[in-house]
Amino acid sequence: MSRSVAFIGLGHMGAPMAANLVKAGHRVRGYDLVVTPGAGLEPAASARDAVADVDVVISMLPAGRHVLGLYDDILGAARPGTLFVDCSTIDVADARTAHDRAVTAGMRALDAPVSGGVVGAEAATLTFMAGGGGAEFAEARPLLEAMGKKAVHCGGPGAGQAAKICNNMILGVSMIVVSEAFVLGESLGLSHQALYDVASTASGQCWALSVNCPVPGPVPASPANRDYRPGFAASLMAKDLGLAANAARAGGVNAELGMRAAELYAAYAERAGAAEDFSGIVRAIRDRSGEQT
Structure with missing residues (x-):
């Protein structure tokens, strides 16, 4: 109708x-x-x-x-x-x-x-x-x-927002650890494609890897292949994780990874803002690891 x-x-x-x-x-x-x-x-x-x-x-x-x-x-x-x-x-x-x-x-x-x-x-x-x-x-x-x-x-009222911030806390934490795994793989001489081929069909499989892969190559449609043009902007992920962190504090929830993810994305978004996809945090992880972007 x-x-x-x-x-x-x-x-x-x-x-x-x-x-x-x-x-x-x-x-x-x-x-x-x-x-x-x-x-x-x-x-x-x-x-x-x-x-x-x-x-x-x-x-x-x-x-x-x-x-x-x-x-x-x-x-x-x-x-x-x-x-x-x-x-x-x-x-x-x-x-x-x-x-x-x-x-x-x-x-x-x-x-x-x-x-x-x-x-x-x-x-x-x-x-x-x-x-x-x-x-x-x-x-x-x-x-x-x-x-x-x-x-x-x-x-009831507000439950949609509750589901959204919980979902995006999962996504933000997932993207950080997937990015860290790729940077660790680089330091160990492992190609992006090899790590992807293993993790995408093993227990490391997740949306952050298989759909929004943070490195160029393995997933052609991911923002990493477009110089990290969003996508879902880093500033929006920082906002959502901030909402999740506030809710966790208000509810007395011990959400250590969620809180840390909020801090990392807040720092990354301060530089990247709306210009970069949230998967571009892999470059910030490389920078902090002493690697060249």
């Missing part, structure tokens, strides 16, 4: 996600502070204009403060009962606050952050992790499936 959708936040992730909704036959009104809506999207003059008279509002923004600020601006402009789906990756507490503000304003809400990066957004192969009511998830599911390959209802 075709829905009318407002899509707010048309950056590297939001623009292809909105385009895939259009391809699936939905009417999409787009708004971004900087980016002009692409072909097939109806341009809106403002965020408030975008949400007037639509069935669903989808947002994809950098941080919790942006989401909360947006909701403060637009909740009064949407018709009662509109479903708000936030696909940003933000703090669990901010996600719950956004949900509460939407419900108080007479709306319905779902937090639905994504995994899969720009490549997944373009190919409509994202995984969505949703938090909120079952009825809201059921309503949003056809839209999520138009933008991705899988949508999982993780629980």
Whole structure:
């Protein structure tokens, strides 16, 4: 069934996600502070204009403060009962606050952050992790499936964000240790291809190795073969690991590797920012090992 959708936040992730909704036959009104809506999207003059008279509002923004600020601006402009789906990756507490503000304003809400990066957004192969009511998830599911390959209802408000930061803690730690293994292999005279051929079919196999391999050669589609152009930017990984570290501290969780990964990516992202894929941390590991990049 075709829905009318407002899509707010048309950056590297939001623009292809909105385009895939259009391809699936939905009417999409787009708004971004900087980016002009692409072909097939109806341009809106403002965020408030975008949400007037639509069935669903989808947002994809950098941080919790942006989401909360947006909701403060637009909740009064949407018709009662509109479903708000936030696909940003933000703090669990901010996600719950956004949900509460939407419900108080007479709306319905779902937090639905994504995994899969720009490549997944373009190919409509994202995984969505949703938090909120079952009825809201059921309503949003056809839209999520138009933008991705899988949508999982993780629980109540904020549960999608909880799943996202836990997943990315696994990914960040995995990428660091895969990178360390390749640098160790180099020091021992082992070729990248030989290590990959063994680990990718043995107990070391993981997504960070087999899909986003941090060295050029073994996986032609990985960012390492494009001079580490993202992909999933180092700055975004640092942000997500920071959220995970904050949650671990708040919950009294002894997450030693997650905490250390957050520190390493914070230091790496300070230099690489949004210009390099998070797999480029292999070069920082080489530098600290005294190797030439």
